Amino acid sequence: MLQHSILVADDIENQxxxxxxxxxxxxxxxxxxxxxxxxGIDLLYVEDMKTYSRGRIDASSLQAWHSQHxxxxxxxxxxxxxxxRTFLKSGSPPEQILKALRxxxxxxxxxxxxxxxxxxxRLLIGSVAxxxxxxxRRPVMAIGPVAQKKIKDFDARKQxxxxxxxxxxxxxxxxxxxxxxxxxxxxxxxxxxHCLGDVYRVIIRDSYTVSGWVPLNLDxxxxxxxxxxxxxxxxxxxxxxxxxxxxxxxxxxxxVVASCAVYQESEHGYSLVVMGTHGRNMLLEAFLGxxxxxxxxxxxxxxxxxxxxxxxx
Numbered sequence: 001m002l003q004h005s006i007l008v009a010d011d012i013e014n015q016x017x018x019x020x021x022x023x024x025x026x027x028x029x030x031x032x033x034x035x036x037x038x039x040g041i042d043l044l045y046v047e048d049m050k051t052y053s054r055g056r057i058d059a060s061s062l063q064a065w066h067s068q069h070x071x072x073x074x075x076x077x078x079x080x081x082x083x084x085r086t087f088l089k090s091g092s093p094p095e096q097i098l099k100a101l102r103x104x105x106x107x108x109x110x111x112x113x114x115x116x117x118x119x120x121x122r123l124l125i126g127s128v129a130x131x132x133x134x135x136x137r138r139p140v141m142a143i144g145p146v147a148q149k150k151i152k153d154f155d156a157r158k159q160x161x162x163x164x165x166x167x168x169x170x171x172x173x174x175x176x177x178x179x180x181x182x183x184x185x186x187x188x189x190x191x192x193x194h195c196l197g198d199v200y201r202v203i204i205r206d207s208y209t210v211s212g213w214v215p216l217n218l219d220x221x222x223x224x225x226x227x228x229x230x231x232x233x234x235x236x237x238x239x240x241x242x243x244x245x246x247x248x249x250x251x252x253x254x255x256v257v258a259s260c261a262v263y264q265e266s267e268h269g270y271s272l273v274v275m276g277t278h279g280r281n282m283l284l285e286a287f288l289g290x291x292x293x294x295x296x297x298x299x300x301x302x303x304x305x306x307x308x309x310x311x312x313x
Contacts (some may be wrong), residue, residue: 007107259294
């Protein structure tokens with residue numbers, strides 16, 4: 001595969017209206033971003049035998065099925081404005097995508113869409129996007145169901161603004177590093193965003209659980225948290241600026257769940273969101289931490305997740 005290419009994993013078999021719209025959004029964003037960072041596209045489709053619905057399996061029909069997919073891939077490659085290489089694989093879609101990301105010349109980013117399954121159906125069937133995000137050592141751009149309807153491409157003539165959601169701790173460091181690297185290459189501005197709502201609730205809950213009452217100095221504690229957060233954000237802004245990247249920050253102090261705060265903030269004219277994820281246990285966290293999952297499902301712009309432990313450049 002091309003060095004530092006963008007891997008586009010698309011479901012060419014899905015010809016429903018929503019499937020076509022998802023494919024169009026994926027191709028539009030990936031093509032524009034590849035232009036910006038001056039690289040090519042590796043277009044991948046994984047044939048899953050579970051979708052092979054013919055009654056009798058024989059070599060002739062399988063070859064026709066395979067040829068049909070190859071033809072669709074070639075047609076799809078014509079949508080891109082950068083060099084494209086097509087790859088047709090067979091097997092488990094998440095496993096094949098992750099395998100492509102573990103090669104020596106691994107793509108720097110994978111772009112894919114998600115249907116946004118919910119509830120027990122999602123737990124039982126799973127999601128290719130979530131499985132890839134959970135295990136990938138490379139950043140993953142997920143285009144959720146809301147973004148697929150409102151998508152805007154990365155026009156080279158337009159100023160790109162990147163919203164970086166940070167918890168101010170180690171879980172966001174990899175995401176911040178990737179955002180810095182990407183911003184430098186495409187001339188983007190970075191806006192760091194941190195929400196205090198969840199922190200406030202944890203402090204109040206733990207105080208009440210331990211002592212049975214809210215401490216009299218609660219206001220002082222919360223003020224100290226705000227001051228510490230502001231100092232940390234100002235330090236990060238200086239770091240970005242010292243590397244030549246325009247940067248500013250915002251701290252959300254409303255009593256709002258972090259995931260809601262991030263995708264609500266993403267509505268304010270940004271081009272994409274970059275955030276960290278842990279890839280937690282499937283049954284406990286439904287593959288993703290709540291903030292990352294809810295942001296992907298509700299954001300009107302693409303969301304790039306960067307694994308806080310596995311990420312490497």
